[in-house]
Amino acid sequence: MYSEKVMEHFKSPHNMGELKDANAVGEVGNAQCGDIMRMYLKIEDNVVKDAAFKTFGCCAAIASSSVATDMIKGKSVEEALNIKNSDVVEALDGLPPVKIHCSVLAEEAIHKAIENYKEGVK
């Protein structure tokens, strides 16, 4: 069902855990649906210096959040906001149609975290 890339990220997730000095935290999803992603970002000089995640969910959810943290590290806030779920799917070499919503959740988690950062900055 899953690509090798998805299984890689699932078996050894990248950037799993909390960021102690995170200044941007966003959580999306709900336990009822069976998917919750929380993204921690450290943003300095408008660049995502570091990212980490915690996820409750299936292989696709874990892999999506893992690859998403890879994708936004080193990007500017604007570039991070431009990342679409289709980019996440591509980075994973594809997801089964029934799992596409996991990539959407990852995109939303990034947006929520950056929103949280912007509110903090105000």
Place this chain on the structure above:
Amino acid sequence: MEKRIYLDHAATTYVRKEVIGAMLPYMEEPYGNPSSLHSYGSAARKAIDSSRAKIAAILHALPEEIYFTSGGTESDNWALKGTAYMNKAKGKHIITSKIEHPAIMNSCKELEKDGFEVTYLDVDSEGVVDTEQLKKELREDTILVSVMTANNEIGTLQPINEIGKIVKSNSKAVFHTDAVQAAGAVGIALDDMPVDLMSLSAHKFYGPKGIGVLFIRKGTRIRPFHAGGEQERGKRAGTENTPGIVGMAEALELAALEMSNESVRQAALRDKLIKRVLGEIDYVRLNGPRENRLPNNANFSFDFIEGESLLMRLDAQGIAVSTGSACSSASLEASHVLLAIGLKAETAHGSCRITIGRGTTESDIDYTVGALKKSVGELREMSPLYDIKAAMGN
């Protein structure tokens, strides 16, 4: 050497050697069409007749009450729709339970679209059907009641004899039971059960896939759906699957012979598994009854983690299980059985079903407990929910 442990016997079983041995000749030698008049055909016919008699004897039924189908799903569909359409002049009310197999649930949904009224009985927190509610729901126009003998997800054994008596003394309804998970695991004696129809499936008791039985008690009228030749006394057309039938009879015979020993042995392994998991892992619950369950079935919900990811982590360690999580189903809905016994959706998502088999050993159980502890621990570390709990509780 990588260890591989199969613990998903409720999903399917391997075909045992003796069964393969019994089937093979019928693919190469007496391979004739059983309806053919020549000797190739009559040899196959003979094998089918003796297999039918064998199965009937084991189940305490008559050979002419045993009908061969393509499996449990066909048997269930036939039982429900065949009874509904045969009796619709008498009434259009059907009663079943909230925890039946999808073959029953979806057959009922189809019948509802066609004007039948279906009542789905509640179950208690262990999955036992509400017999008081059954008594209240039975009506003049109830034509069919269908309740499974044993539940495939949480192993609950239903009080089939009590249910059958209630149906028979309060209505004229036909009583069907889906015994797909029960056959081969617990004793079935149809001469002592107030049951009119019963479904069985060979691939759950070490027989081949693609073959099953519908028991139709003498005198029970049912509409046939497989139109064609006159096979199965004109009730189910289609050239008979001789190797499958022979294999199924062999498998059921062996299961019946081994049942008293195997059920005790498997129950002991199941109990060890349950004791160790509940004792050594925290934030876990057992789904289904502690005592009144299939000897080989255990079903746990682990808080804060999700079932599919647990399943895949166990798979990476060589262990095969299944889950009732929404993420693992094509419909993205959590197990209707777990929701019916009152679990919250998130608890249903964290479920893991482990079903033991003939080949399961004690060391398999110990290895599995170790793997569960490891994987549950790793997934909890990754989970934002465990985080919150730790912050709150500690």
